[in-house]
Amino acid sequence: MSTQVPASSSRWQSLADQVLSGYQLTREEGLEILNSSDDELLELLAATYRVRQKYFGKQVQLYYLKNAKSGLCPEDCGYCSQARGSKADIPKYRMLNEEKLLEGAKAADEAKAGTYCIVASGRGPTDKEVEHVASVVEKIKSEYDLRICCCLGLLNEEQAQRLSQAGVNRINHNLNTSREYYDKICSTHTYQDRLNTLKVAREAGMELCSGLIVGMGETLEDIVDATFELRTLETKSIPVNFLNSIEGTSLEAVDELDPRHCLKALCLFRMVHPSTEIRIAGGREVNLRSMQAMGLYAANSMFVSDYLTTKGQAAEADYEMISDLGFEVIVSGHEMDASTEAPELAGQTESC
Template sequence: MSSRALIADAEATLLDRKEQLSLEELAALAALPSSSVPSLAALAHEVRLAWCGPEVEVEGILSAKTGGCPEDCHFCSQSARFETQVLATPFLDTDQVLRAAEETARLGASEFCIVLAVRGPDERTMQRLLELVPMVRDRVGINVAVSAGILTDEQARRLSEGGVHRYNHNLETARSFFPQVVTTHTWDERFETCRLVRRHGMELCCGVLLGMGESVEQRIELIGQLRQVEPDEVPINFLNPRPGTPFGDRPLVEPLEAIRWIALFRLGLPGAILRYAGGREVTLRELQALGMTAGINALIVGNYLTTLGRSPEEDLQMLDDLRMPIGVLSKVL
């Protein structure tokens, strides 16, 4: 079947019948030549508008406890197992967290995520989060998300009851590739935490990291596995190789290939919030606006956990230039 026919069939399924594509159909689209990527991106943009609407959600993130993580995620400079330039720091104090939340809100963001470099929260960390979350929400008037690693059922219940709006726990990559990325915990532990988040009524933010050496087939596998946990939001990260980590010498994803996969994740997860996240600046360079018209409908503004993003003003100007309104894409507590 020709490229044009494959894209036309996908359009009929997603826009006319409002049905999901099969993984086999996504694999066929993944095999299209590079010359078809702009057409694929255009369809993904139409799917985003039809399934999610025109609004773009803006979020700020704060690394409230940086470095010293005991896990060996091979892409991460916060692991205590690797010789990197990231030093372990204690949990930020309350005033620092509140100031960061206030700055995020001033940018027009509707979500503020508190991120901790831990395997999972101990009781002291749980108490700190349960103190901070309602304080930030009530004083700043912004939804609060948390990323604190692997959860037990009891911890998920307490965070939900404590006012956490959205919990971030990334699958990162396909189950079949995961052992090449992390050895200190399993993909199934991550998958179970995602299920607990959903079970206890929090929104699930479950991201991916592309460019670690996974195959095309494993990226399609990952889309199928994301469908199983039904995330509200999927951050799209591209590997930004960190010196001192096992993946520090991996090449960047090519810009046009990044656009292809943004589009494919939108076509595979048509109703999800698809968020621009880490690595987009170095991967896409001058094509970042094109990504916004290839299915993206949310973005992190400002800096990431251990790497610099571009200025929030640049991103807000990009949205204004594209006539993309900033809005809230999920339930608000």
């Protein structure tokens, strides 16, 4: 049996060479990655890994989150189980009290997680909720050596200032898709609203964490557009979610991803954002399936255990996967014993 060797197999290594020398990919080259043949996937991953290795070696950053407020959202983001109109069977509760949020910080600290992420559903927080989170953050900062990332929805200038003043290091607010496609997935707020929140967060002195969800019916051009929009924002961290179409949401029937496409998307992100933390976020298990480990040749970060309203694979299986790759777990700067027990976790898939 004769098999044809892909003619362009060195194309990706040349592109990696260029990226390693400081070259910035064009949109056309980004699209080329997403359009590449499955036969070239190993070559693409090998080339991408060289870029990942330069900036992150074999390190894998793990993230832990607390779902501080669940469900009850008036917004209509089609991918989200917490959206208005969603019939998904999820926990619903208002903002956790101080005790519960402090418990989360303790769990994060015990697991040597350098960053404690506080995530709340909703269009955006009330001033009272911001004050509550800010006062808890001040307490956390006085007790623990933890970085704090908040994902609270749309913020105004004053709210961003208050969070920053309290010691919040980073704001997560995802673009989710391209500007062009945004109104197909949400009608209750705009892409510009999201950009405005990122702007006020940055102006208040906080770092930005922002990413997207692949697989919501967007075109390859939409993915490339969102990737490049993030480059203009200079985000420190990019979570790449893959749609986990949850029963009861308006995107429940959308199921268009295969693991090879997911891997190409991760390669695109690494090549466009060589030195930025790229996180395999929600939908990892159901979309990458048996190829999850390969995603870490492009990405350098992931969530472990459960997501906001869906289950992830057991943390032990994640640790084993990382160890099998010969990679090492770094939780925001601390090396972590693979036997460390994970705290109560909630990861992010229905990104707010």
